[in-house]
Amino acid sequence: MDVRTICLGILTRADATGYEIKKLFEDGGYEHFVEASFGSIYPALNRLTEEGLVSVREEAQEKRPDRKVYSITPKGQAAFVGALLKPLPEDKHRSPFVFAMLFSHLLPQDHVTAMLDAYIGQVEGKLGQLVEKSPEPETTGERFVAGFGQAVYVAILKFLRTHRAEIENAAVKAAAE
């Protein structure tokens, strides 16, 4: 799922500047399952404009850099739907934390404990973000995605709370440090 397709998707919801798209990636209900940086968003929007999949209107602001507000065109709509109709790339769940747990026997026990606490805190934070932030009348899709995320985070927390002792005991006892 490349950045261009993701930008198109976001623009089906509402017009936006590159900056606003980036904010949606961080804090707009999109943050859990997709991501992109400025370094790919701006070039993507330029190319989409060249290809006629989006249009720009430049809003010159007083004493501010111009806002370039992007809108999706009918051609862009069609291209986006076309992309969703093709087989999608598989999920990628990349977790440095989980990988590190494979090597807990090389680490001092308090550090493994600290890693677990930090990770659990992180997941709790993301879960909280999902649970609390639903004042807006969401679409079915948004509700579904939020539910999906919650299910995953809850399962992770449950697993960690019931199994953390095992991995902590496998770590290097304090004496070794």
Added chain:
Amino acid sequence: MDVRTICLGILTRADATGYEIKKLFEDGGYEHFVEASFGSIYPALNRLTEEGLVSVREEAQEKRPDRKVYSITPKGQAAFVGALLKPLPEDKHRSPFVFAMLFSHLLPQDHVTAMLDAYIGQVEGKLGQLVEKSPEPETTGERFVAGFGQAVYVAILKFLRTHRAEIENAAVKAAAE
């Protein structure tokens, strides 16, 4: 978590060639939470060798390309543990499927159904791989990681089975196509 660190981790378990490391990424219990391609593994191993973190022995084989078997050095061990003691990068769960579900209202209903079926099949496959493939006497870490993966996959399947109707009903009815 860069490819060099991950390669070091794998080499703490056993000596391996670049090819074998790649296989472990695909099918060795590492596949669910880390990944790397040949295009990054080979350069990574070269650089690790230059830096003295791994060593190579070239096993010339009859009528076969040389096997370059890599071993981690004490310096490499220390570097690896050092990397695990620093704050780890956060998890990234990138899911084109979940993103697509945000746009189910733009898609024909049978296609949404097909996407759900395909995705569920994928997750079932990964879960099966985790459940079945544990004949070897695993380490605590391996058991923990496998359990973690199972917990996530089970939660996803449960959520999809209980909530798929909602998103299917939001899709474009057959008439529209």
Added chain:
DNA sequence: TCGATCTATATCGGACCAATATAGAGCTTG
């Protein structure tokens, strides 16, 4: 008033992936 934070665009180096090239061994299947 000083610094931090926010809006807003943009670029660059480097990391990384997907595809491809090479090449012989072994296995399958018609």
Added chain:
DNA sequence: CAAGCTCTATATTGGTCCGATATAGATCGA
């Protein structure tokens, strides 16, 4: 038994993408 596929094994390349950085005025709190 030959053709084709898969497996072992290394390596490179084009292109995508991230992370950091630059710029610059506005706003806001200490």
